[in-house]
Amino acid sequence: MKKLLEDTLLRFEELEVLMSSDEVLCDSYKMQRVAREHGMIAKLAMKYRRFKQLNDQIMDALDMLDGSDLEMRELAELELVGLREEREVLWNELLDMTVGGADASRASLVLEIRAGTGGEEAALFACDLYEMYKRYCENSGWRVEILSLNATELGGFKEVVLGVDGESCFRKLQFESGGHRVQRVPETETKGRIHTSAATVAVMAEPEDVEIELKPEDYRLDRFCASGPGGQHVNKTASAVRLTHFETGIVVSCQDEKSQHKNLAKALRVLKTRLYEAKRSEEQKKRSEERLSKIGSGDRSERIRTYNFPENRVTDHRIGLTLYKLDSILAGDLEPVIEGLMEYEKQELRSAFNNYK
Secondary structure (H helix, E strand, O other): OHHHHHHHHHHHHHHHHHHOOHHHHOOHHHHHHHHHHHHHHHHHHHHHHHHHHHHHHHHHHHHHHOOOOHHHHHHHHHHHHHHHHHHHHHHHHHHHHHOOHHHOOOOEEEEEEEEOOOHHHHHHHHHHHHHHHHHHHHHOOOEEEEEEEEEOOOOOEEEEEEEEEOOOHHHHHHHHOEEEEEEEOOOOOOOOOOEEEEEEEEEEEOOOOOOOOOOHHHEEEEEEOOOOOOHHHHHHOOOEEEEEEOOOOOEEEEOOOOOHHHHHHHHHHHHHHHHHHHHHHHHHHHOHHHOOOOOOOOOOOOEEEEEEOOOOEEEEOOOOEEEOOHHHHHOOOOHHHHHHHHHHHHHHHHHHHOOOO
């Protein structure tokens, strides 16, 4: 956490210098990029700058307490009370803002849900997860848009990709990445046996346009006719698109819109997000030995949660949280789980940061 805060403040001060340089002032594109990045990190950087100032002031006041001047010692004692109170408030704010690392303040994300082992039952579970997240996002006042959808004949989803926009959306949903397991009796099960199926969820922070530069020559664009339901127009018009990124091999397809232009825009949004996620994952890997949190790895193969229908139970295995309110959670009341995960992360950060404070 300290490295993140120090790096953020250092970059913020670099950007302050750049914004007044002739090179940037004379180039509107560079100015846009610098100003956008400056605005993104300003709140965190300025709070941390003030936090460091308070630490210095507290150290000065403690030195005064060791002096021989009685009046100065009394003034220092009074000053220390206010300084420590302000630092405590600021410290808690910094903890809240850094849960999730450098991307904690992102207000846009891409959420992918894929059916795993379990065939059609897994696809139906993926649909249940989609409904759960959709309701939670809507209840939070966030905008939700389907970017890509691959449905099954029985109403399940092989894959669904959502775009979510809204304040604090990434901070709250970031820990949903991983393997989700369901235990229930499928409707097609005649003997009442409980089956176990799985789905994977990936939550990826969406970058600003200026952060990921993607040129037409960086990818191959294929156009094709959409398949599946959608009417004659969708099936007969080459409105679907597939993007293949040359350097990474990442492939994105979109066919849900009747307009090829809209499908291309959605596909580009997903491709940029996946490229940013790949970059972010690589950076995290390089500093993995420095990671403090046990719950934010985003490993999609890791089983993070079990949904047990017979017991109306949800268990998050990372923090040992068990709630017997599966029905309300699937209805979109995810807040108890999310708050538990965020509080756990904050306590981890708090413990690691105590020696610095």
